[in-house]
Amino acid sequence: MGIGHIDHFALCLTRKHEHTQSTLNFEDRITPKTFSIEISDRIEGLCDFSQEAINELREIYNEVSKEDWDGYDSEAINADAVIEASKLIRMLPSSLPLPEITIEPDGGIGLEWYKTKGFVFVASVLGENIISYAGLFGPSSEIHGKENFTDTIPTIFLSALNKLFDR
Amino acid sequence: MSHALKHIDQTEIVSRYIMDKNCYAATKNRVKYSAFMPSKNGEVSVYRISGISEHEIWDIGKKYVAEKRNKKLRARADLPVRKISNERLGVISEPNPHPLHANIINWPEDKSKRLLIAIKLADD
Numbered sequence: 001m002g003i004g005h006i007d008h009f010a011l012c013l014t015r016k017h018e019h020t021q022s023t024l025n026f027e028d029r030i031t032p033k034t035f036s037i038e039i040s041d042r043i044e045g046l047c048d049f050s051q052e053a054i055n056e057l058r059e060i061y062n063e064v065s066k067e068d069w070d071g072y073d074s075e076a077i078n079a080d081a082v083i084e085a086s087k088l089i090r091m092l093p094s095s096l097p098l099p100e101i102t103i104e105p106d107g108g109i110g111l112e113w114y115k116t117k118g119f120v121f122v123a124s125v126l127g128e129n130i131i132s133y134a135g136l137f138g139p140s141s142e143i144h145g146k147e148n149f150t151d152t153i154p155t156i157f158l159s160a161l162n163k164l165f166d167r
Numbered sequence: 168m169s170h171a172l173k174h175i176d177q178t179e180i181v182s183r184y185i186m187d188k189n190c191y192a193a194t195k196n197r198v199k200y201s202a203f204m205p206s207k208n209g210e211v212s213v214y215r216i217s218g219i220s221e222h223e224i225w226d227i228g229k230k231y232v233a234e235k236r237n238k239k240l241r242a243r244a245d246l247p248v249r250k251i252s253n254e255r256l257g258v259i260s261e262p263n264p265h266p267l268h269a270n271i272i273n274w275p276e277d278k279s280k281r282l283l284i285a286i287k288l289a290d291d
Contacts, residue, residue, distance in 0.1 A: 064189065071186035071236040072206045102201045103189045110201065110282075114192070117290060122200060122282055134283035136290060144279040 056101055057082055057109075064103050075107035080127025084149055085109040088125065091153040096161055099123075113164055121160050125149065135160050173260045177249045181213040181258060181269060184228040186238035198244040200285040203271075211271035213258070216245065219267075231265045250291055254284045 063069070064077045085101070088111060092098070099111035108126040121135035131154065134144040147154040161167075183202055185191055190202035205211050214232075216224045224243070233240035248258050257273045274281055 060189070064187075068236070069187055070190060070201075071233070071238040072212060073208070074206065100192060100199075102199050104201050105204050105206050106278075108278075112199065114195070114197070120200075120286055120290060122286060124278065124282055126278075132279040132282060134279050134286055136283075136286055142283060144277075144283040146277075146279055 052098075057086060060101055060103060060109075069103070070105060072105060074105040077103055077109065078107040078127040081107060081109045081125050082127075084125035084127055084129075084131075085111060087149075088123065088131070088153070091151075093158070095167070096165065113161060115164055119164055121157075121164050123157060131157075133157065133160070135164065137163055173262075175215065175248055175258050175260055175269060177247075177252060179215055179217040179248045180245050181248060181251070181271075182216045182224060182228070183211065183213050183244045183246065184232040184240060185242040185244060186233055186236065186240060188241060191242050191244075198242070198289050200282065200289040202244055203285040203288040204281060205271070205274045209272070209274055211274075213246075213269050213271060214265065215260075215267040215269055227265060227267065231268070235264070244289070246288060246291065250288065254287060256284065 061077055061079070061082050064074075067076045068074055069076070089098070097113065099113050102110040102112045102122070104110055104124060106126065108124050110122050110124040113121045118136055118138055122133060124132045126132075129149040131147045131149055132145075133147070133156075134142070136142050137160075143156075143160060145156070147156065183198075185198070185202055189199070191198045203211055212232075214224075214227055216227075219227075225240070228240045228243060232238075251258055251271055255273065256271050258269050258271055261268050261270045274284070
């Protein structure tokens with residue numbers, strides 16, 4: 001899928017230059033510093049995954065720390081979900097690519113591994129000690145389910161990610 | 168509203184207007200599954216765009232979606248109704264605030280099922 005109307009599906013950006021502009025606009029937003037300090041301290045106290053991941057989560061948390069961030073009455077991002085997402089990232093084997101971080105309308109955080117069309121895996125946390133997951137591995141293979149959040153990454157995740165990346 | 172407008176045909180296309188950059192990956196030029204996850208009310212708001220011009224499509228998004236929420240319209244994702252029906256979801260006309268407004272309904276309670284469906288809708 002690309003910019004414009006292509007067959008069955010199209011992701012249409014309003015204008016190409018608006019994308020660049022909008023990215024910069026987000027950096028101009030006033031962020032609740034007390035929240036960002038609190039969150040980063042809690043994250044850093046729990047784990048030591050890459051600063052890049054900490055910064056991305058902190059940035060996203062600051063951007064969507066209020067309700068209705070998507071314009072469709074979404075929940076504010078859940079601080080406990082940020083902690084869980086951070087812990088989950090730290091548990092990942094370094095041999096796997098880092099996921100894209102996606103915010104969900106219920107305030108949850110999704111870790112998304114998108115390989116190509118039809119090949120994607122998502123693990124989602126909401127700060128409730130449960131990981132919901134779903135994945136597509138081509139036209140005839142899919143999974144979904146839930147796992148309790150523990151101190152180790154669920155085996156099914158590793159299997160799914162290894163399958164996704166042909167490892 | 169006429170019966171013809173109330174009935175949503177499987178051949179129609181609906182559009183999801185996107186107002187937040189978290190709902191698409193511009194670098195990869197793709198919509199993310201989160202754009203199709205249902206709101207608190209358990210529905211996904213869309214607009215029927217079959218048979219209207221590109222200008223009209225964007226105009227509806229700006230006037231009836233983004234401006235009403237004091238948001239900036241960033242993108243839109245178009246999807247065939249048939250694709251939605253294949254996931255055992257329904258698309259019903261809800262002609263407020265605009266005659267072409269509709270909702271995607273019948274989402275499962277289980278979040279992992281909702282994730283899988285949203286991934287499929289975004290992956291088309």
